[in-house]
Amino acid sequence: MFLSIGEVLIDMITESDSLYNATVFQKFFGGSPANIAINVARQGIESHLLSTIGKDPFGKFIEDFLLKNNVKIDYLVEREDIYTDIVFVNKSKKTPEFKAYRNASLKLEIPDNLDLEKIRIIHISSWAVSETKQFEKIYELVKEAKKKNILIGFDPNYRKILWNNKYSIIDVLKVLGPYIDISKPSFDDAENIFGKDTIKNYIKYFEENGIKNIIFTLGKDGALIHNKKYEENIPTFATKVIDVTGAGDAVWSGIYTGLLNDLNIIESTKLGLAFAAEKLKYIGAITPIEHWEILKDKYEI
Template sequence: MNIEEKVSFEEKQYDLLTIGEILVDMISKDFSEDFSNDEYVKKFGGSPANIVINTKRLGLNSIVASSVGYDGFGDFLVSYLQNQGVDISLITRTTYPTSMVVVTRSKGTPIPIFYRGADYEIEYTQKLEEAIKNSKIMHFSTWPLSREKSRKVVEKGIEAAKKSGTLIGFDPNYHKDLWDMDVDGVSYIKSIIKYVDFIKPSEDDAERIFGKDTPENQIKKFIELGAKLVVMTLGKDGVIVADKNKMQRFSTLATEVQDTTGAGDAFWSGFYTGIVKGRSIQEAVKVGLAASAFKLRYVGAISPMPKYEDLIKEFNV
């Protein structure tokens, strides 16, 4: 995979399929780093679902596979997706409570508290396998990898994607607190990098996996583990994109920051949209930066993302 080239896709039913968590984000009304706030606002959340909603608004045909509880929060999440025009046929319901994350508004990296339940009860079905085979890109994060049941779903999904020529995107957003105590999450993440086509670590993700180092050295470590394309997001310092032969830095397009929650998901959304729309990897990175800059103007993981044509016109990318 070459950062200067476009990605060729077969004609398939879905542009993007994501596997993973749908959950409720409880976000503080005010900026704080120590959870001293008294008021929190309920927001739709879960990285895979955020990406599907964003890409739907940008013009892709996207679908999410996930699990929520038979409770009010589960109803809220499913209804939200339906109102956004998202296909909910790959979402299962369970007696476990809907998962939730409590987080404070931040201009840096938000520090979350996790309350998990239904998100890892996702099931691998024949319908999911057919959807994977009929998707141009399959995306997942470390959330489903952190528990055995959902981890097996992703593993089967990777196998199906490889057989059908579906490209694989991986968000290595490792958080130790999410993983079962008897599983070495870092070692597992390192072991599957060779199977994916796109990987987008943040600086914090890379540090949690490899320890402290420069962004350039961190990217080399991902490449050495078999990553074909690495995009490292650097917050206000932009991104670095790299294949095994070349590394290139891009500046941020953000001019206003209301809340960083979901900025990485917005980047993924713009990046995938750019690729599917026929842009080179380099150009798709710019679309990702535009989508992220747009999202940063709003509180919560989801913003009123515009159509692809309007986004690239506004940010001149």
């Protein structure tokens, strides 16, 4: 069983090259942890989302979309006193411009009925730990999860503008790092956390914080896997790029799908890049991705 913790929201995506020039937006389901939960559920894996929404039309849209895609919503909290998050994004083949209007994602709760017994993997976004009380609750949850040998994945997609935590992102990494089995930074993520530096140093910084497996995504150059035993470059499978929105989520989804089906970390990362190659052909974060066994054969993983 898979549990994804963090934001679920509405992406308003424009065809314009900038938000300033935008006049028309299309509504899409969004939020990295929610996208991952859906991608994993579509692979036939029991997938749960722990998140919060407002009791409003956007929240209702999100709830229906999750149920339609077979994501369990036992841990999705709906509240009348908050509004569902909305993020405005420009369609881009590079890192997109965005503006987030947050409320629900700053009110994350750990439900009393959360059952860790059957969970094999927990995914946590940096948004989920971007508020002080949420971080403290998630830290306690992670400690309990590790007692049960649950694998922990942490997405270091930190952006200063979204941070509402009295602890810095460096402080959070120091505390959570020893419990994290997998982290998947990009150059943008690493630069936002540590400032401008080399990939070699970025990897060293993540490793010094106790993170066991670092999967550094390199865009058109694929990914670099690093742990204490080895370091390996994996080339991209992408041949067509229409929209990069959700590509990182697709990589995460393939990694988790592989691990939950007993592939090793290298095979799972290759599967993640295969998921991303399929996603890049479409607009929006949630797109058609074939069954993992078909992609495993297709991309000769």
